[in-house]
Amino acid sequence: xxxxxxxxxxxxxxxxxxxxxxxxxxxxxxxxxPVAWAQPVTGPATATVDITILDxxxxxxxxxxxxxxGTALDVTFHIQDGALCLWDNxxxxxxxxxxxxxxxxxxxxxxxxxxxxxWPGDDDTDLERYIEGDADARLVLYDHAELEGLSGCLDTExxxxxxxxxxxxxxxxxPPSPRPKKGMPRRAEHLAxxxxxxxxxxxxxxxxxxxxxxxxxxxxxxxxVVQGALDLLLLRYRRAGRPGVLALSTFKRxxxxxxxxxxxxxxxxxxxxxxxxxxxxxLADRTVAIVGCxxxxxxxxxxxxxxxxxxxxxxDPQTLRPGNVVRHLAADASVGFPKVLATKAGLAATGLDVTxxxxxxxxxxxxxxxxxxxxxxxxxxxxxxxxxxxxLLRWAAEQTHRSLVSVAVMRDGGLARVDRFPLRGTxxxxxxxxxxxxxxxxxxxxGCGDIVSPTPASAVVAAAELATVLSIDELTLERRLPATVVxxxxxxxxxxxxxLATLTSAPGLDR
Amino acid sequence: MATLASYFREALQNIEPGEDAEHARDxxxxxxxxxxxxxxxxxxxxxxxxxxxxxxHVSIRRVKDVDVxxxxxxxxxxxxxGDALTLFRNALLAGYDESRVDAQxxxxxxxxxxxxxxxxxxxxxxxxxxxxxxxKTDQDNRASWIETNPLKLNDLTxxxxxxxxxxxxxxxxxxxKLIRQVRRTWLDDQPGGLFFELMTYWAFHDHxxxxxxQAEYLTIVLEHIAEAMPDIxxxxxxxxxxxxxxxxxxxxxxxxxxxxxxxEEAAELxxxxxxxxxxxxxxxxxxxxLGETTEEEQVFPTPEYCNTDGTHRATATTVKGAGSPAGxxxxx
Numbered sequence: 132x133x134x135x136x137x138x139x140x141x142x143x144x145x146x147x148x149x150x151x152x153x154x155x156x157x158x159x160x161x162x163x164x165p166v167a168w169a170q171p172v173t174g175p176a177t178a179t180v181d182i183t184i185l186d187x188x189x190x191x192x193x194x195x196x197x198x199x200x201g202t203a204l205d206v207t208f209h210i211q212d213g214a215l216c217l218w219d220n221x222x223x224x225x226x227x228x229x230x231x232x233x234x235x236x237x238x239x240x241x242x243x244x245x246x247x248x249x250w251p252g253d254d255d256t257d258l259e260r261y262i263e264g265d266a267d268a269r270l271v272l273y274d275h276a277e278l279e280g281l282s283g284c285l286d287t288e289x290x291x292x293x294x295x296x297x298x299x300x301x302x303x304x305x306p307p308s309p310r311p312k313k314g315m316p317r318r319a320e321h322l323a324x325x326x327x328x329x330x331x332x333x334x335x336x337x338x339x340x341x342x343x344x345x346x347x348x349x350x351x352x353x354x355x356v357v358q359g360a361l362d363l364l365l366l367r368y369r370r371a372g373r374p375g376v377l378a379l380s381t382f383k384r385x386x387x388x389x390x391x392x393x394x395x396x397x398x399x400x401x402x403x404x405x406x407x408x409x410x411x412x413x414l415a416d417r418t419v420a421i422v423g424c425x426x427x428x429x430x431x432x433x434x435x436x437x438x439x440x441x442x443x444x445x446x447d448p449q450t451l452r453p454g455n456v457v458r459h460l461a462a463d464a465s466v467g468f469p470k471v472l473a474t475k476a477g478l479a480a481t482g483l484d485v486t487x488x489x490x491x492x493x494x495x496x497x498x499x500x501x502x503x504x505x506x507x508x509x510x511x512x513x514x515x516x517x518x519x520x521x522x523l524l525r526w527a528a529e530q531t532h533r534s535l536v537s538v539a540v541m542r543d544g545g546l547a548r549v550d551r552f553p554l555r556g557t558x559x560x561x562x563x564x565x566x567x568x569x570x571x572x573x574x575x576x577x578g579c580g581d582i583v584s585p586t587p588a589s590a591v592v593a594a595a596e597l598a599t600v601l602s603i604d605e606l607t608l609e610r611r612l613p614a615t616v617v618x619x620x621x622x623x624x625x626x627x628x629x630x631l632a633t634l635t636s637a638p639g640l641d642r
Numbered sequence: 643m644a645t646l647a648s649y650f651r652e653a654l655q656n657i658e659p660g661e662d663a664e665h666a667r668d669x670x671x672x673x674x675x676x677x678x679x680x681x682x683x684x685x686x687x688x689x690x691x692x693x694x695x696x697x698x699h700v701s702i703r704r705v706k707d708v709d710v711x712x713x714x715x716x717x718x719x720x721x722x723x724g725d726a727l728t729l730f731r732n733a734l735l736a737g738y739d740e741s742r743v744d745a746q747x748x749x750x751x752x753x754x755x756x757x758x759x760x761x762x763x764x765x766x767x768x769x770x771x772x773x774x775x776x777x778k779t780d781q782d783n784r785a786s787w788i789e790t791n792p793l794k795l796n797d798l799t800x801x802x803x804x805x806x807x808x809x810x811x812x813x814x815x816x817x818x819k820l821i822r823q824v825r826r827t828w829l830d831d832q833p834g835g836l837f838f839e840l841m842t843y844w845a846f847h848d849h850x851x852x853x854x855x856q857a858e859y860l861t862i863v864l865e866h867i868a869e870a871m872p873d874i875x876x877x878x879x880x881x882x883x884x885x886x887x888x889x890x891x892x893x894x895x896x897x898x899x900x901x902x903x904x905x906e907e908a909a910e911l912x913x914x915x916x917x918x919x920x921x922x923x924x925x926x927x928x929x930x931x932l933g934e935t936t937e938e939e940q941v942f943p944t945p946e947y948c949n950t951d952g953t954h955r956a957t958a959t960t961v962k963g964a965g966s967p968a969g970x971x972x973x974x
Contacts, residue, residue: 423974518965518970519965521965521966522961522964522966525965525966526964537968539966540973541973550967560967563970564968564971566969586973615967
């Protein structure tokens with residue numbers, strides 16, 4: 132077998148040879164050469180660029196730096212650390228244009244023309260890439276919704292581990308000027324300045340650009356930075372109408388303010404929900420009751436909650452035991468709490484709003500309660516694996532013609548099964564899964580008479596995922612999924628469970 | 643046999659006094675306080691106590707009268723009945739406007755218009771093991787003492803309720819309540835509620851009924867009352883608290899004639915309801931027997947699975963096929 136690096140070396144050599152043929156001088160590290168491009172106003176020009184083939188090549192493009200544009204050119208956007216931003220990470224590597232010297236230089240020429248045009252229609256809100264980074268910067272947090280309508284001097288809060296600094300929606304009076312002889316009072320330090328730059332025409336590359344962009348506030352901000360009162364600038368801006376936020380840490384060096392970029396993140400519910408499912412907005416006002424907050428119930432609650440269902444009712448009479456934690460959403464710190472509260476704590480750990488997550492330390496043993504549960508929720512998830520509770524909830528679902536999803540793992544986690552009620556049209560559930568007599572005897576926890584199933588956590592999560600998918604199918608009213616789904620998680624001795632597969636019941640007619 | 647036990651429980655709840663009980667307690671406490679403010683009555687050892695159907699827990703809604711027995715523990719033979727009435731009248735008028743205090747033959751009725759309730763205050767002095775209460779006659783308006791012992795009826799009621807039980811819970815008191823409700827439904831006024839309560843007492847006392855449901859007890863007792871009533875109408879009803887005494891009643895001969903006929907019908911209806919095999923048909927019969935509350939609502943409820951005409955609206959849920967279709971051995 133050839134050494135793995137040989138092909139890569141050959142690829143790098145091929146690019147070098149290609150560029151040399153196009154007039155590039157190669158010193159063994161940098162290839163410097165001409166790029167013909169079209170200046171939209173003055174006509175053809177020839178730029179000079181330096182091309183460096185990076186270790187990542189050919190899996191990523193070479194670094195291209197502009198040495199001379201060959202004509203007057205105001206370099207603004209799409210440049211980072213002196214290198215041209217030619218492709219983003221979404222560019223398919225399989226058809227990597229950067230491995231073809233002609234296409235590489237065409238790309239550079241196009242970049243030059245766009246720069247000359249001022250990048251019309253470009254709405255990239257990536258101003259932070261143009262400012263030197265601060266290696267020690269904390270992650271800057273802010274709640275976009277809470278800061279709406281505010282500007283000027285605001286309070287901040289640093290977390291216990293000093294990994295984040297949060298800009299609080301608490302306006303502060305400006306610290307006195309000049310700086311008191313005894314130094315700034317503690318309460319007048321670590322402030323943030325919030326400003327709105329409007330539509331930006333060019334990136335900020337340092338303090339001078341920032342000062343110019345701040346306008347009337349610049350003088351105050353400079354004073355506060357020099358006084359050591361201001362730690363942060365939080366600058367709202369727009370590009371092609373699209374809003375962005377630039378966070379900059381500030382400090383004084385040689386009597387002059389310096390800015391460094393920080394990573395910043397919006398903590399608002401809307402921002403936190405951006406990565407939820409596409410159906411998340413549709414699920415926001417749906418209500419789901421989860422009966423049974425053991426292993427599967429807790430993870431089903433978690434998946435539904437993360438997918439956008441924020442109105443949840445959790446029911447379970449039991450307390451979280453240390454032995455539950457290994458396959459429960461809750462952390463060990465929740466041991467001793469009712470499982471519903473432990474589950475809610477797990478949901479709260481996402482940082483999302485749990486205001487509408489209700490908890491009841493009770494089971495469902497009353498038909499009236501079961502009926503009410505079905506009537507007051509868009510769907511009820513039965514994660515009890517309790518024959519009586521399931522029978523009662525199934526009855527209530529069939530009485531009310533409202534949706535129930537019953538989920539369980541079977542055969543020590545070899546199968547995950549979900550059944551939906553009531554049946555529609557001519558639907559039928561899949562037949563019962565025959566019990567296996569060859570499995571080891573169930574275990575029992577010391578001091579606890581309950582049978583403990585050796586089901587692995589991965590099977591629990593798989594079952595929860597199935598329940599979530601069926602629930603969302605109902606909640607979004609798509610109703611394309613069958614009444615029973617069985618997923619074979621480990622091949623079983625008997626057909627049809629003897630291979631990894633997802634088995635489904637037949638769709639009914641007149642559904 | 644359709645005993646409809648849970649619906650009998652509901653029927654009994656429907657005739658419970660409800661907020662009247664609270665009002666009765668408050669009114670009694672107020673009257674008691676006013677009587678105890680009288681120095682004259684204090685000198686005679688005033689010691690009021692609740693008596694009557696409310697005290698015996700056999701009253702049904704609405705409770706319009708509460709009886710207070712104004713015991714004068716220290717009164718002796720020198721206290722004349724007319725004087726006792728005068729002292730009580732003065733004491734009550736010291737606390738209430740004259741318009742609220744109405745003198746009766748043997749008591750004073752104190753009106754509580756806010757509660758739509760009256761408190762009957764009866765002066766009483768000890769007479770050996772019993773008590774005496776004043777009674778004015780219509781002829782000359784002069785009062786005399788007559789012997790009574792309402793406190794003993796409290797004890798007899800408690801004892802009877804302890805002696806006759808259904809699943810360890812007294813069955814006598816709820817049966818009295820239902821008999822009182824039947825009386826209220828099937829008769830106009832007389833004989834009154836106490837009269838039927840005591841007929842129920844004698845039915846339990848003499849026949850020691852035994853049953854497995856409230857429906858059975860009600861039916862059996864109704865039948866005994868219907869059977870005994872012609873004789874009682876002719877010879878009077880024994881007072882269980884004082885040997886040899888009869889219970890006074892304002893019921894006329896005609897009243898008794900009507901009562902005999904109506905209770906015979908009521909007893910037959912109860913038997914028909916009890917023997918009916920169909921729950922929904924039986925419920926309609928029980929509804930006819932027990933009539934309406936003072937708020938004009940059916941005392942006996944229509945079972946959820948029945949229509950009001952006695953037909954069925956649902957059959958029993960079967961658990962066959964209920965539960966999970968997944969099979970056994972589920973874990974969550």
